[in-house]
Amino acid sequence: MALAGTEFYPPATRRLRLGIVGGGRGALVGQWHWTGARLSNRWELVAGALSSDPETARASGRDWLLAEDRIYSDYREMARAEAARPDGIEAVAICTPNWTHRPIAEAFMDHGIDIICDKPMTLSREDCEALEQRQRETGLVFAITHPYPYHPMARQAHEMVKAGAIGTVRQALVEYAQDWATEPDDPDSKSLAWRRDPARIGRASATGDIGTHALQMLEFVSGQPVERLRADFHVCGAPKAMEDTAFISLRLANGAPAAMWITQAAPGNYCALRFRIYGDKGGLEWDQEFPETLRYTPLNQPEQTVVRGHGAGVVPSAERMVLLPRGHGESLSDAWGSLYREIAIAVTARREGSAVPEGLLSLPDITTGSRGVRFINSAADSHEAGGVWVNLR
Known part of the structure; x- marks a missing residue:
């Protein structure tokens, strides 16, 4: 193999x-x-x-x-x-x-x-x-x-949505929940010091730290960019200078509603990046803490569990990120390896002046990075204006 x-x-x-x-x-x-x-x-x-x-x-x-x-x-x-x-x-x-x-x-x-x-x-x-x-x-x-999109089952979901497996996207939920900020910040932590300083981290803390991952995952899997949002920032853990939690309503490009929950103060959640995306023909659910499986619920049919591995319904663009046979668990470090593999292919092609085969790479690029920064600032715009709807700009 x-x-x-x-x-x-x-x-x-x-x-x-x-x-x-x-x-x-x-x-x-x-x-x-x-x-x-x-x-x-x-x-x-x-x-x-x-x-x-x-x-x-x-x-x-x-x-x-x-x-x-x-x-x-x-x-x-x-x-x-x-x-x-x-x-x-x-x-x-x-x-x-x-x-x-x-x-x-x-x-x-x-x-x-x-x-x-x-x-x-x-x-x-x-x-x-x-x-x-x-x-x-x-x-x-x-x-x-x-x-995170370099987990094979996240890539599988992206391809299934693109192929019409759930029909037209009608609604979506995405969350990234952690619990490390529930307790008071360590006063000796240099990392936490800058994470609470707007001059060094920007206008949001948790929203910038993990919310950008949630946005990128939602847009990548659904194929629908976020056009508008309204955001409320909160401190749900120990008192701190910037938000540890955000509730964000979203409007996708096709008009579908979506919701995002970002928190670093939810006990029992460690690195819980999750999405649920539903269309008029079915739904898909995935959880980064349990990355080996993807739940697929076609309308009026038995639900299916797609398991990471070769064959058995796993599409080629997800298969090429599979390193081990089913039953031998893969992890975030393997996803990082797949990300670095695609970066290497892009860098080699640029330096050699060669073409990358169409559809081979799905590399998050400077446009993705810019979109994340604009999301952070648009969410801050909304929160500071009292939770009003704003364009993502």
């Missing part, structure tokens, strides 16, 4: 050279990137500015077995030095806090290095416009790290 990346994707001729900014010791997001790159078997991590603190940067670089002369504490120095090397990095993963994404991306784009950026892409609409303009001028790949 062929594994993903062999018969389903163009074969790699070599590993691409990857650098990382941020994500050093104690930063979980850096581990996600590193694990995804390694699992894809299409990247070699060769350089990093893993912290702005020189001592932490050196220690982290040694942890990751980087050569001493390719461990940096200044991303600008890294961009200049790597661009000057014949074996310099070909793409950089930006794993830093929100307010730093734009200047870091611009520094590497100025040197012709492709971008892999965490979400939210920036803080403001103006930042989005600046990065989009720079990307158009350079033609560089600008990928956004939304790994």
Whole structure:
């Protein structure tokens, strides 16, 4: 049985050279990137500015077995030095806090290095416009790290909706629920300090942190972009400076209603990104905490459970993300690997001037990133105006 990346994707001729900014010791997001790159078997991590603190940067670089002369504490120095090397990095993963994404991306784009950026892409609409303009001028790949649609059963749902399995989308619900913000914030946590500071995180906390994932999943699976929304922000856990919960009503492009619930203060929920999408011919339900199965309820027929694996109704675009046979559980790290595999294919094609086969990739790009930032700011616009309907702009 062929594994993903062999018969389903163009074969790699070599590993691409990857650098990382941020994500050093104690930063979980850096581990996600590193694990995804390694699992894809299409990247070699060769350089990093893993912290702005020189001592932490050196220690982290040694942890990751980087050569001493390719461990940096200044991303600008890294961009200049790597661009000057014949074996310099070909793409950089930006794993830093929100307010730093734009200047870091611009520094590497100025040197012709492709971008892999965490979400939210920036803080403001103006930042989005600046990065989009720079990307158009350079033609560089600008990928956004939304790994959840790279779960095979999320991709299966996308393809089933597109094929008409549930008919016309009539309503949808999406939620992302966690519980870590139920208790008081740790006063010594640097991460929580910036997550509660509008100057550094933007106009929303939980809505930007996990709401952007929920929006991207809803629009990807339903095939319907959100056009209007009304939002109410709340603090449902211990008192804090910014919202830990949001209730958002949505109107999709085809006029269908949808609802989004975002919370980091719901005890017993850990990483519960879930969607339920219903049309005039059936419905689909999926839960990221139980990613191996997709519930399909065709109207007036027995419900079906689609199980991750090869064959048995799994469509080719979902199959190519399957690494193991049924019964051997896959996880979010495997989804990160599939995301990094598609990024590598896009970067290789750009650098070689070759075409990517139509329909092969569904890569979240700079447009996806910009849409997430506009969603955050539109939700803040609505909340600050008393929960009025606004256009997503």
